[in-house]
Amino acid sequence: MMRPPISSTLIVIMVIAAVVPAAIMGLLFNTEVSRMVGPIQEQLGDINSTAVNYSSGATDQELIVSSKAMQYEEFFRRIAESNQFVADYAASGFSDIDRVADPNSPLSQTLARAIKRNSAIERIYLATADGRIASWPETDGIRNYAINASELRSLGWYNAAQAAGGTVWIPGDEMHMMCATPAYWNITLYCVAASEVSLSDLYSDLSMLRGSGYPFIVNRSGDVVMIPKVRRGDAPWDNLLLSGNLYKSNISALAELGDRISKGKSGSDYLMIDGRGWFVVYSPVKSVGWTVVVAYPSERMMVPLSIVERSANALSQRAVELLRSSTAAMFSKGLLLIIISGVAFGLIGIMIRRQLRRSAGCISDALQRIGGGELERRVPEECDIEGIVQSIESMRQSLRTLLEGAKAESYARGSQECKSSVLKSFDTYLTAGTLPLIEGYDLSIRQISRGSTFHDVLEIQHGKVALCMGRANGEEMESAVLAAIARAVIRALPSQHPDEVIKRANSILAKSSSSPISCFYAVLDHGQGELVYSNAGHAPPFVVSRDGSVDTLCGDGIPMTIRDDLELGYERRPISKGDVLVIYSEGMIEAQGFDLERLIGVARGSRTKSASEIADDIERAVPKGDGMAVMVMKSV
16 A cells, blocks of 8 residues: 655645744844834934034034135125226216326326225226227236127127126136226116126135135036135045036036025025935125035034034934833743644654655665666655655666766766867867067967957067957857968968958958958057057957046957958057057956956956056956957057
8 A cells, every 4th residue: 555645734734833933033123113113214314313403503514605705705806896997987077088097187086096906906907888999907018909790799898788787796717807887877778897707716715615625616507617626536526626517517416506506595404425425515705696605525524423422322212212112022922832832843753754754765665776786676655755765766767877888988977078078179270379578568368268259469560460359159169260271371370460460350250250350460560669550350459548538449340351352441559668469369358257348347457556466457357258368468
């Protein structure tokens, strides 16, 4: 009589007995954690609020920025008042603009006094509605002349003041602005006075704020109009302050900051940019539509230790209380759950033990027979314990199959070893031998793994060296043979024109094979420091400059043997001192977990080392795979 296997129902009971207690325990734990997290988060919120409020109220950053904005407002106000006085005086009728050339005339003396009182004013212009214009002073002295109506309309400051009906500020170059004020005779425009104002004093004053923060000024459009020109090495402020616009920033926090600043009010903000906190303070200069902004690193916005200590103590006490209550609750519930689970597993264990004892003896006998070499006798099915007999029977049949196939396998192994030996012998025909000495250059090659990649370095004439790397596609043996032939053909066609070498090699190889062959071929004129190259579908090499910038050497991208009449162009690139040229096989960037970006990163990080050390760093970084080779050349 066949004895039944362990019941599937029994297995289901075991799963339920194991999963249900764990699920209940997890639910209890999650409930207790949720009960603790709420009060702790509330306490942390109170600490954050205390720190921010204290920092905003007790530090003087906001007072400094606000006072600077008021100081600049006063600077522009005094100039605007002076310009208004000049405009009103010119339109009063007590002086004639035509007499400005007379140093003793009241108008010329008034202009001179205005410039003397305001050292920031470099020059004053007067333009009347009837086309007369004068300026004080000019490089060749006082100038007075007349222009027609169309020329008068071409004066931007004249048109802006006329349209506004009051004083306007017009941006000039980086260090100048123009203040223009209209003056009227009754209700008719008589003239416009414009003062050319130097901003050098504001620039010097703003530079004094750069001690621990990043000061700058933005206009209503969000453009950064003035900064102290000192790079500090902290992104994003260096790039933004040199040529930035808050509204157009791809950093959302800066764009949102620009929106708040555009409202023309004073304030402060806390920003997180690239994982670093910044305290940003801003205050407007309303007369010219500017806003003074200073960004301070948050780590320098110190909160007194007493506040930190008091808050930390309160938080720790609250956490301890919650942990004690949760531990007591979890202990009592967990103890009850353990008792219930223990009883359930005990009953299940008794049932399994009775079933196993009935089958264990039968299985033991069957294994002893198989161990003694009795491979012809089947295992009795009544010994089965949920598929164990089937497994033993499968093992018995497999042993028979293995014994019968051992002899055939020995022949196959010998064939595979022969194939491996042939492939290894091709390495001599695929790789460069002794590297030539190149004056002013350091060269190193690494053949990281065997495959269908070939490379070569040879001196084609005095002062010029050819560099070559390529790859043949196809089956393992076929591609290795094709790669060796391609290298031999290319080596026999040295030329100063890389496109001609690839064209001639393609015409020869296309006659015997249609498998694609990629190839990068370059000629280095080390006397002139110039590289001339063509690329037939090979992975594009790159050059890392001394400053870390990267230039990719692309090409037409058409492999050889695809078409009979391959026509490729060529490119030229100067090689400067410190430049590192990296030529690599496709297998390098096809390796799992390694791509072109990582390869460029390794070369950039090692660019100050020798070519051999750079090649070693690349070999250590790339995961091992088939057909990996890299050629590194550095201009020293």
